[in-house]
Structure formats: structure tokens, C-alpha cells
Amino acid sequence: MTFLLGSGAGFSGDRTDAAVPVVAELIRRGQPCALVFETLGERTLAAAHRALRESPRAGFEPLLEELLSPVLDDCLEHGITILGNFGAANPAGACEVVAGLARQLGRPDVRIGRVQGDDIRAALGDLDLQLWEAETQALPGADQLISANVYLGAAPLCQALELGAQVVVTGRVADPALFLAPLVTHFGWAWDDWDRLAAGIMAGHLGECGSQVSGGYFADPGVKDVAGLATLGYPIIEVEAEGRLVVTKPPGTGGAVTEQTVKEQLLYEVHDPGAYLTPDVVVDLSGISVRQIGPDRVEVTGIRGRPAPARLKTTVCYEGGWQGEAEISYAGPNALGRARLAAQVLRERLAFRAPAELRQRLDIIGLASVFDDDTGTLQQAPAATEGDYRLRLAVEHAERRWVERATQELLALYCAGPAGGGGVRRHFLRRVCTASYLVRRDDVDAFATLFESGRLPHDTL
Amino acid sequence: MTPSDIAELVTVPLHRLAHSRAGDKGNRLNLSLFAYRPETYAVLVEQVTEARVRELFAHRGVTRVDRYLVPGLGGMNLVLDDVLQGGVNGALNLDGHGKTLSFLLLGMPVSVYPHLL
Numbered sequence: 001m002t003f004l005l006g007s008g009a010g011f012s013g014d015r016t017d018a019a020v021p022v023v024a025e026l027i028r029r030g031q032p033c034a035l036v037f038e039t040l041g042e043r044t045l046a047a048a049h050r051a052l053r054e055s056p057r058a059g060f061e062p063l064l065e066e067l068l069s070p071v072l073d074d075c076l077e078h079g080i081t082i083l084g085n086f087g088a089a090n091p092a093g094a095c096e097v098v099a100g101l102a103r104q105l106g107r108p109d110v111r112i113g114r115v116q117g118d119d120i121r122a123a124l125g126d127l128d129l130q131l132w133e134a135e136t137q138a139l140p141g142a143d144q145l146i147s148a149n150v151y152l153g154a155a156p157l158c159q160a161l162e163l164g165a166q167v168v169v170t171g172r173v174a175d176p177a178l179f180l181a182p183l184v185t186h187f188g189w190a191w192d193d194w195d196r197l198a199a200g201i202m203a204g205h206l207g208e209c210g211s212q213v214s215g216g217y218f219a220d221p222g223v224k225d226v227a228g229l230a231t232l233g234y235p236i237i238e239v240e241a242e243g244r245l246v247v248t249k250p251p252g253t254g255g256a257v258t259e260q261t262v263k264e265q266l267l268y269e270v271h272d273p274g275a276y277l278t279p280d281v282v283v284d285l286s287g288i289s290v291r292q293i294g295p296d297r298v299e300v301t302g303i304r305g306r307p308a309p310a311r312l313k314t315t316v317c318y319e320g321g322w323q324g325e326a327e328i329s330y331a332g333p334n335a336l337g338r339a340r341l342a343a344q345v346l347r348e349r350l351a352f353r354a355p356a357e358l359r360q361r362l363d364i365i366g367l368a369s370v371f372d373d374d375t376g377t378l379q380q381a382p383a384a385t386e387g388d389y390r391l392r393l394a395v396e397h398a399e400r401r402w403v404e405r406a407t408q409e410l411l412a413l414y415c416a417g418p419a420g421g422g423g424v425r426r427h428f429l430r431r432v433c434t435a436s437y438l439v440r441r442d443d444v445d446a447f448a449t450l451f452e453s454g455r456l457p458h459d460t461l
Numbered sequence: 462m463t464p465s466d467i468a469e470l471v472t473v474p475l476h477r478l479a480h481s482r483a484g485d486k487g488n489r490l491n492l493s494l495f496a497y498r499p500e501t502y503a504v505l506v507e508q509v510t511e512a513r514v515r516e517l518f519a520h521r522g523v524t525r526v527d528r529y530l531v532p533g534l535g536g537m538n539l540v541l542d543d544v545l546q547g548g549v550n551g552a553l554n555l556d557g558h559g560k561t562l563s564f565l566l567l568g569m570p571v572s573v574y575p576h577l578l
Contacts, residue, residue, distance in 0.1 A: 267538045
């Protein structure tokens, strides 16, 4: 029988009402199914560790309650398993939130599975580490280290499901493992059935970014139009026992599932399509094809798998000093001339007001910013003399005071800079940087337990 | 006689022929690129070369470009190293992910016979 995988969120910060039509359709179909919330990326893992450092009751997905509240009761009522990496840096804290929501719904006996073993910081010094293939940064010293999290595979999630978990909470796992786990448990796939595991991973890869496969992040008006962006339907992936995949979305929702939307998501964040590395299988997409088989229905075939890699990717967060940003606007006649003059004034001021190692960058928004490099190569090109330009200063230094000093120089442009500057904004952020390494699979001990509310282990609180 | 025997080549942005999405891992960027029509896939293969992509991203400090063709999808995957100047947790750029850079690629000029537009 077909298993249905619904997506409730594709990143931290995604729409919090997206899961509602997905759950309604899963209930209507009445087939075996699961709902997945994927809310953890490199940026959000670093942010979670930053938040956990500020408060032991933070460090998990900040929108967790808003994401789960609209659908938790329906999912528990209709036997729809929920899986999410919304535990981030503090899965126990997230479990406590889920338990609290369930109590409010009059369901205090909810079974919450907590996946553990991704946090390997304590053992990091003793492990045999290799640089991840695109990493150049040596492992930061112990005084700089904040965290180390392995990308776990699907096995400990399957263990949680076998324990009877209705909600599975994880920290760092490979995103598609959230989708693969219920398939392995439901169909009883073997851990060396590489082609089926690969198909399950690709079901996850297609669903893990939510609406990015169903019309989100795709529209280019007049070129590739998408109707109903305000009511995008998040994807449902239909998976059959032998690994056939169909991508679709709930009826009556906005967006579109077409060969084009599916192709863009297939290669999203993939490097070599012949060897897409995941903890559970190496996926070969070189023979893949996609076919529209109906309105908002695309079939994906030709996925092959090979044995899983011997090493697992690990992301390390470390102290990155401070970043500051400040902006000021110039508009009307000679706006660009005044913005460029302001940039020149800042360069001259920072040359003697800030230490030489202050890393800095100046954008002129409206002229050249996001395509440009840190030295402003594109800004030097000739451009219009009138417009609406925003000068942006971004700086980084190990000490907050130099970041404050540098951005204060932009603030000072209010009176001491060119004519007509306005709308200054300024903020600072402690930076948490990330780097990636490979650890031996045998050195990682991943497992699941059923969470007992109110009995948080001492390591998280 | 085929249209290409009589027509002159025209130069258009890649945006007219193909669509693209950017993804990031650390300091590595990938740009997928897909032809709208099967007939123009060959134009992408011929003109969107590793060398031209490297040139397009030279100001961003690119150190390596690998191109993987995926004929079954009518497209390719371009993998660029070190263009993100630190990546999502290390860059000073407003767009540390490099998400906007798919449209930098789509601005690349390509030469094509008008019947393919």
C-alpha cells in the first residue's frame, strides 16, 4: 500500500499554517502516512547553539509551538506520526514543549521519541576527524568550540517509531532521514536494500524544503508563473513499496507541481548527482527522470543506490566574534554621488579609528550589493546619477567594542557626512561560525528513548 | 535548409533559455540549470562551460568549478568552491547563502539561433 509523506515546514521561519491543508488531505486519504517538519540548517543550528548559551530553555526551534498547535490534535487523533528535527541544539527542551501542548489538548499520555547521539562534542578530542571535502578550516581550538553535531541517519528514528512514538524529536539528522525512517519501518526495507533506501532518501530530499518542490521559490513573473503563492500547498510524496515516487500537493491549494518545480528541487544542495552522500545510502541520480502524470502530479523514476559511506558529516560551531551592520539612505538628485562620498568618508575614518584586522565591507544597495564581493568590484562600474541608494556597512571583529566603534562611524554620518542622509539602522550580533568534518561511523552511538516529561537530564538544564 | 542556415545568431541572457536554483553547503555553492526546451539543452552544454562560469564568478574569488551534466533532466549542476566568502555563518554579504546567485548565472550572455527562442 502507498505510504504518504506530508511536509509541514521546510525551514526554520517557514509558514506556520502550511501543515493544515496537508494534514486535512492525509486524513481524507486514510492511508498510512507521516508528517515531517524540517526546520534545521547550518544557519539555524548555529543560531540554536547561540540561543542555548543564553538560556537553557531555548536552543530548539523557536516556532515549534506555532508549527505544531494547528495540527497536533488531528495528527494524534488520526494516527499521523510527526517527525521533526525541531529539537535543534536542545531536543529535550523541544520534547517538553510537545508534552506541554499535548497536555493542553487533554492527551497527557502522548508518546514522544527523543533521538540522541548527534551531539559528540564531549568525545570530539578523541575522535579520528577528517576535513569534509569542501572544508578548509582546521578544527578550532577547545576554547573556541561551542558544539559538534553529527548528521545521523534514519536508524535511531526507526527505533523511536518501534518504541511507539507518535512524535519523533531529533537534533541534527540528515534532513531526508526524517522521511526515510517511516518508510523503512512501514515497508520493512532492509538496511542494505540500496535502491529502495535511495528512493526513500529522494522522497525526503524532494519533501524536505516544503513548498520548494510545489511552486515555492520558483516564480519568475512572465517567465515561469505560479498561481496562488499566498496559499501554497506543501508537498505530499506518495511512495510505494518498491520505491516508486509521485510528488503531489493537497487539492485546492496554490502553487504547482510540475516537471520544472521537481527538477529544481532534485538538484538543490546536491554536488555530484552521481554520488549524493547521505548517512544511509549513496544516491546515484545520473539516470533519473521526471514525468508529469496528471495535474500537480509528477512521477520520479531511475533512482539508484550504493552502500552508505564509512564516515558521517559533522558540523562544528565555534566562536566567530562579533558582526555589526549599519545602514543609511540617500535619495534624489546626486544620491549615488553622496552615497559614494559617504562610503569614502567611512573608509577614511575606519582606517584610523578601527584596528587593521577589522574585516569590513560596504554595499551600496540599489547599485550593487548581493552579487558583489567584499571589495566592491561591481560598485565601481558606471551607473545612473539619480536614484535611491542605501549604503550598508558590515564589519566583523573578535571584540564587540570595535564593531560598535565602526558602526558608530556610520551613525555619525547623520551630521558629519554628506547632505540628506537618513534612516540609519544599526545592530550587532555575536557570531557563531560553522565548519564541517567527517567522523567514523563506528564512533557514533545513536539511539532513541521515550521522553518522560518533567525529568530532563542534567546535561541540558 | 534548416533555420540555422539562414538566420543570424542572436545574443540573449541565459534567462531566456533556462531556469536555475542556488543551494549552499558551507563555502560551496551549487547552481542547477535546466533548459526550458529539450532543443536548447545542447546550447547550455556548449556555452555554459566551467571556464565561462569561472570567469563570471572571478570577482567572488572562485577557486574551482565542476560541471555535472544530467541529460535525463535536460540540465546540469554547477558546483563552485569559495564564492560565498565565508558562507551563511561567515560572510559579510547580505546574502550569505548565495541564494540570489542563480540569477547572476542567468544573466550570462549566450548566442543562439532565433528559432530556439
